[in-house]
Amino acid sequence: MDPRTAPPPDAYLGELIERFLPLRDGEISGPTETLEDGEAERFGIAMATVDGQVFSAGDDAKEFAIQSISKPFLYGLALDRLSRQEVHRKVSVEPTTEAFNSLTELEEDHLPYNPMINSGAIAISAMLHHADPQQADGWMMDMFGDYLGRPARLHPRATDSTATAHRNRAIAHLLRHFDVIGDDIDGAMRMYNRQCVVTADVRELAGMAATLANGGVHPRTGRRAIRREHVRDVLTLMFTCGMYDTSGNWAYTVGLPAKSGVGGGILAVVPGRMGLAVYSPRLDSHGHSVRGLAVLKDWSCEWDLGIF
Amino acid sequence: MDPRTAPPPDAYLGELIERFLPLRDGEISGPTETLEDGEAERFGIAMATVDGQVFSAGDDAKEFAIQSISKPFLYGLALDRLSRQEVHRKVSVEPTTEAFNSLTELEEDHLPYNPMINSGAIAISAMLHHADPQQADGWMMDMFGDYLGRPARLHPRATDSTATAHRNRAIAHLLRHFDVIGDDIDGAMRMYNRQCVVTADVRELAGMAATLANGGVHPRTGRRAIRREHVRDVLTLMFTCGMYDTSGNWAYTVGLPAKSGVGGGILAVVPGRMGLAVYSPRLDSHGHSVRGLAVLKDWSCEWDLGIF
Amino acid sequence: MDPRTAPPPDAYLGELIERFLPLRDGEISGPTETLEDGEAERFGIAMATVDGQVFSAGDDAKEFAIQSISKPFLYGLALDRLSRQEVHRKVSVEPTTEAFNSLTELEEDHLPYNPMINSGAIAISAMLHHADPQQADGWMMDMFGDYLGRPARLHPRATDSTATAHRNRAIAHLLRHFDVIGDDIDGAMRMYNRQCVVTADVRELAGMAATLANGGVHPRTGRRAIRREHVRDVLTLMFTCGMYDTSGNWAYTVGLPAKSGVGGGILAVVPGRMGLAVYSPRLDSHGHSVRGLAVLKDWSCEWDLGIF
């Protein structure tokens, strides 16, 4: 079933909502007391095509923190602002069977495995911050604005949760120890923490994916968010490493470059065609949205979207 | 540079031979006393398109043992003869940062990480052998014949080298211990060892890749070698796991599903378009042909062949 | 409480039986259908002093397979027959946090960590078998006879259980791969398997421990079972490595060189004074007799037997 010949996307998205609304497995991330009423139950789906159409269903206007979905975008920013060579002197490009927040690989190889896991993203943040401590935050906010098609903003109450703050700081000190990052750990952590609480609704998230699908240019605004030559690097690492230690299974069952965040969002890129996004905050043990995985698996299969 | 608009492929392949002939790094695998004169220096390149053209340069008529290049093809055979579900109850689909012949992952997870490493391939061989001990070898030889476009044959002197025989047998006993495979370890090992010494020349190897690029049908004979629905599984695992613990780097720098063998061969698939193959026996420390890596990296870059 | 001033040992041992008879945690090793009636419930305790006295209580006349308790004794035999230097070229002396039957350390270091775990004991067996394939089994049986004070015999029905046979054979092939052992894997495994099914009752087991406590001479027969200079090596490795990955906790809570077997036996050495033994087949998850651990912990504490 090809999207261009299939029933109207709106109908299909609505059907996916119905199909998976009963799925209530998983746990939300972070302290429940900060949740808004009904937040855990939210469920939105969107798709944005490279020619600028956007379809959506469900809770499609609620903003949430993108969390780790920020990682491929920061990585792209680092490629643009620094260079492939400079970035990959400090961060490798290998998938890992360790969890997203592991320190083990640092102990063994002294370099983060890839930019899609916490250690790699902290290294990327440190690089950008180090390149220009005054400007780096502005680069980042502008970059997210280009992908979102409107000025980026931060989640009002989200900050680095205490559940992960100490682990990430441990990673940062170990990166410092191995000379992957420099002395300004506080600056690097601030940048890392801010990128995680950039907000989007699910339609905007699909637009971010569509921008990558479109060679780096936002389909609606026509603004370039990342150099064309770096899009393939970002998509490759999303494909091989984006879903952490389940990346292999994701490649096998969904077959699309993707990234998820513990805020409940997940996006996937169909190169040359469109961006897909799901928002539903209940997570599995790997930190992926339970409904997000289920939706994208069926969607990719039913529309035959996989890259192979 | 697109192959359809580029200078004649023959000229390009000849130029690649010239470019990398001086590259003599790496070591051949196995005992040198069994080598033919000049075997270590051989260097051949070929490409086969989905419309049946074959181009080649260098030592393109020398047959060699395909070794681990057999793994994706056996995996496809297992999918066809058994089923996805049955195969993946026993073998996972995750990339690994361990070496191709590691036992460590078995100790941790009790299942081989994927069918592209020795433990997974031994499990696949055992499954097929177990499914029909009388017929399985015939299935295998027929399948390779379909990919080669001529009856499959085994290397006259190659057998499981003593360098790896005991390690592979250790893997087999550990697989038996964890009930991944059954009691007929000798039968499984025989099948595993025979698949490794199937021979091809570099033009035939490109044809095997082209068969996968062509949805499972050999471009010249028109014979189907694998069901269409399983081609994507094979390509996905070649992309994420085919180059062992360097798969991430390969995906990043070459961006094509590929597989290498310690016999010096390496093939890559450009889905929908063509198969590429290189033969040169000197290997790097990961067991990949040194010239093979260098050729495919330049080729993919210069013809912009990467899937992203 | 010192044993020489304490109430009569017989009374104390009887009291220990009473104290821990209600403790019925743990699982027996191996297939239950081969058990004799009530075998799982057996419970015997014994102590043998260096001046030849033996005290016991409970099921003190039932013979059982010593299983891994054989390991320090085979190690001592290897020291006597070969030399410290020759033995430790192939087996290290480091404690491990891996389980007793792990292959992981071989993958990392290519040598067994110590002679008290399966990989080390298989290496020791191979060394002895290799030194003289005709005589080695006789050396072993004579050695056990010297420790037992009567001719050694093998358990009539016990053989290498299928539960561990394939894992041990995997270890053997990996040892072969790393050139720790030679080609006669079957010979080494036969020797390894036979040592495990040597039998003793709990009084004889205490006598084996007392022989080590007595500098290598059996207190009752006066026969030397191991050279004096090697007794310290055996005791040191029993202390640091004898209880596998719980050796640290054992040293901390009991403080005596000890060794346990999955047959339900456990022995401990009080250097210069006596040997202690317990027999009770229910095992904890590490393969140690549950009652054995409980008895020896209290006994060491109440009689202040720890070496520090």
Place this chain on the structure above:
Amino acid sequence: MDPRTAPPPDAYLGELIERFLPLRDGEISGPTETLEDGEAERFGIAMATVDGQVFSAGDDAKEFAIQSISKPFLYGLALDRLSRQEVHRKVSVEPTTEAFNSLTELEEDHLPYNPMINSGAIAISAMLHHADPQQADGWMMDMFGDYLGRPARLHPRATDSTATAHRNRAIAHLLRHFDVIGDDIDGAMRMYNRQCVVTADVRELAGMAATLANGGVHPRTGRRAIRREHVRDVLTLMFTCGMYDTSGNWAYTVGLPAKSGVGGGILAVVPGRMGLAVYSPRLDSHGHSVRGLAVLKDWSCEWDLGIF
């Protein structure tokens, strides 16, 4: 050779100095620009008996930072001030094959393996600091004073070297993440860092060891430095874990509870008899004094001091 029948200890110590003075392998720890002239070449040996005699040779009046030698003493202080139970809820007692400064075990087990490695010692420091933030430093300084027989003092220029500061802070944040320690990371690190730069000369170091050999009472001052019941815990952990990932080899070749520090000091306890100490700053790759290891290996062997 027993020390009571051997030639005068002074002569023996002088002979050891001569024997190993030519041994100049190894590297000093830390930045060379802070070294005093000739510091790297210093070499002192001392022994202190439980009846109050002290013998020494070589550079026996130079004070140096005890560094990790502080660990067993802080552990003893924690046992005295808190309790066995409270301490070991947060720190295990297992030897490790990881290096002294590894974070890997925390990732796996979420508890430090033992109090003799950095992670365990940081946890111990945090416990003590948390128990009474105002008094804890005083307890520590008093305790070291009791072992030294004079008021404790800190090295004037030594501080936590930048080479290890970030790694230790990474450990602290990971301990915090796993709730092993509380929020006052700075307080814990200050206590950890101060204990490392307590100074002693080699005669005083031998006295510290002799205090443990003497059941916790300083032989010269008669002051108790640790409760008798906790001495065995300290000695046990020094024996099984004191020499990090070489503890097994140390137990095998020297056979005494011991602890070394990167300042070049190393002490060993002969229970009931005496304390031994060596000072020589060149270290092997595990962080042990090269001459220290060589001296104690010969000394233990020639005087037959091993506990087994």
